[in-house]
Amino acid sequence: xxxxxxxxxxxxxxxxxxxxxxxxxxxxxxxxxxxxxxxxxxxxxxxxxxxxxxxxxxxxxxxxxxxxxxxxxxxxxxxxxxxxxxxxxxxxxxxxxxxxxxxxxxxxxxxxxxxxxxxxxxxxxxxxxxxxxxxxxxxxxxxxxxxxxxxxxxxxxxxxxxxxxxxxxxxxxxxxxxxxxxxxxxxxxxxxxxxxxxxxxxxxxxxxxxxxxxxxxxxxxxxxxxxxxxxxxxxxxxxxxxxxxxxxxxxxxxxxxxxxxxxxxxxxxxxxxxxxxxxxxxxxxxxxxxxxxxxxxxxxxxxxxxxxxxxxxxxxxxxxxxxxxxxxxxxxxxxxxxxxxxxxxxxxxxxxxxxxxxxxxxxxxxxxxxxxxxxxxxxxxxxxxxxxxxxxxxxxxxxxxxxxxxxxxxxxxxxxxxxxxxxxxxxx
Numbered sequence: 001x002x003x004x005x006x007x008x009x010x011x012x013x014x015x016x017x018x019x020x021x022x023x024x025x026x027x028x029x030x031x032x033x034x035x036x037x038x039x040x041x042x043x044x045x046x047x048x049x050x051x052x053x054x055x056x057x058x059x060x061x062x063x064x065x066x067x068x069x070x071x072x073x074x075x076x077x078x079x080x081x082x083x084x085x086x087x088x089x090x091x092x093x094x095x096x097x098x099x100x101x102x103x104x105x106x107x108x109x110x111x112x113x114x115x116x117x118x119x120x121x122x123x124x125x126x127x128x129x130x131x132x133x134x135x136x137x138x139x140x141x142x143x144x145x146x147x148x149x150x151x152x153x154x155x156x157x158x159x160x161x162x163x164x165x166x167x168x169x170x171x172x173x174x175x176x177x178x179x180x181x182x183x184x185x186x187x188x189x190x191x192x193x194x195x196x197x198x199x200x201x202x203x204x205x206x207x208x209x210x211x212x213x214x215x216x217x218x219x220x221x222x223x224x225x226x227x228x229x230x231x232x233x234x235x236x237x238x239x240x241x242x243x244x245x246x247x248x249x250x251x252x253x254x255x256x257x258x259x260x261x262x263x264x265x266x267x268x269x270x271x272x273x274x275x276x277x278x279x280x281x282x283x284x285x286x287x288x289x290x291x292x293x294x295x296x297x298x299x300x301x302x303x304x305x306x307x308x309x310x311x312x313x314x315x316x317x318x319x320x321x322x323x324x325x326x327x328x329x330x331x332x333x334x335x336x337x338x339x340x341x342x343x344x345x346x347x348x349x350x351x352x353x354x355x356x357x358x359x360x361x362x363x364x365x366x367x368x369x370x371x372x373x374x375x376x377x378x379x380x381x382x383x384x385x386x387x388x389x390x391x392x393x394x395x396x397x398x399x400x401x402x403x404x405x406x407x408x409x410x411x412x413x414x415x416x417x418x419x420x421x422x423x424x425x426x427x428x
Contacts, residue, residue, distance in 0.1 A: 030045065071223070082220070097192070120146070124142060148184060148187075174423050322363065
């Protein structure tokens with residue numbers, strides 16, 4: 001292995017520990033490699049950055065980001081919260097269950113875990129505190145529930161993985177439903193147990209009559225149709241996953257007209273937010289694409305394959321190694337950037353060991369979603385705590401049972417393929 005590759009990898013980790021922006025850390029490490037090789041034309045550096053963002057499937061990212069931003073201006077969130085509360089508002093830990101359900105349903109609308117965490121931290125944490133929940137528990141629950149968002153279609157992580165590994169994005173959308181529902185149920189069970197032990201009960205009785213359920217369902221029905229429209233349209237061939245993003249934008253504007261809550265000013269503000277968010281994602285993708293080119297040129301994927309074949313020739317050991325490795329990496333590197341760098345290395349290995357490509361994709365996405373919650377660089381933790389004013393140390397202590405639960409779900413997803421492939425087999 002070229003010593004400059006080792007130097008570049010070292011600098012990447014060093015820059016990340018210095019808390020430089022992710023794209024600057026990756027670009028700095030990649031530039032070091034090109035500077036060290038006079039024989040390689042430096043123009044390739046710029047070409048790879050640009051080429052990394054010119055994949056047709058990646059067009060879906062700004063589309064779905066825009067649709068999610070517009071959804072926030074249509075009053076959809078309020079309607080979904082009311083619907084969820086009408087179903088589970090009176091059981092032990094009611095508002096906690098509402099938080100998990102809202103995260104699950106909103107995941108199919110926004111596609112951004114950070115946006116969902118920020119929204120729920122502002123809207124639901126104060127409500128949980130009013131009903132007896134501690135600030136730390138409410139904060140951890142919001143941050144953990146946001147992990148569901150990348151799993152429920154249309155998750156941006158699925159679009160990135162599919163475009164890199166040449167896996168059907170439509171199949172990934174469907175595959176995400178199983179893990180997303182599994183995590184939703186697991187979190188609700190944990191919320192119920194903790195609420196029972198600590199006496200978290202609503203001081204006021206919530207109207208959960210059939211009449212209110214029906215009324216709130218009518219209000220939430222149209223937004224909840226979006227994931228069905230996206231998956232159904234892709235499945236019957238009405239549009240591609242990329243085109244589904246533009247359909248989502250049109251549908252969100254349609255909801256804005258129906259609910260009379262979106263103004264022209266909201267549209268302009270939403271477009272500005274979309275440009276800023278999508279640009280940040282695409283810059284990271286371009287930088288990571290250049291670094292991935294370096295790894296490919298130096299034949300790092302082939303070296304990794306030979307290493308595993310020679311010393312760890314077992315699918316079980318490989319999956320355990322991948323989980324530990326990705327959890328560690330996810331603590332320090334933003335998930336989408338790490339995915340672009342590592343998937344070209346790991347996907348061929350998974351194929352060599354006969355692991356289903358859809359199952360392996362969901363394992364990778366789940367790992368990086370969990371990494372967003374983990375210290376020291378957990379973005380979900382920082383976003384939630386900055387809004388709820390929860391101390392980091394208190395957050396981490398309260399999150400211990402949640403981490404245990406998430407690791408259990410990860411192992412189930414890793415070694416029970418049906419969780420991620422069952423619906424794919426049914427649909428396809």
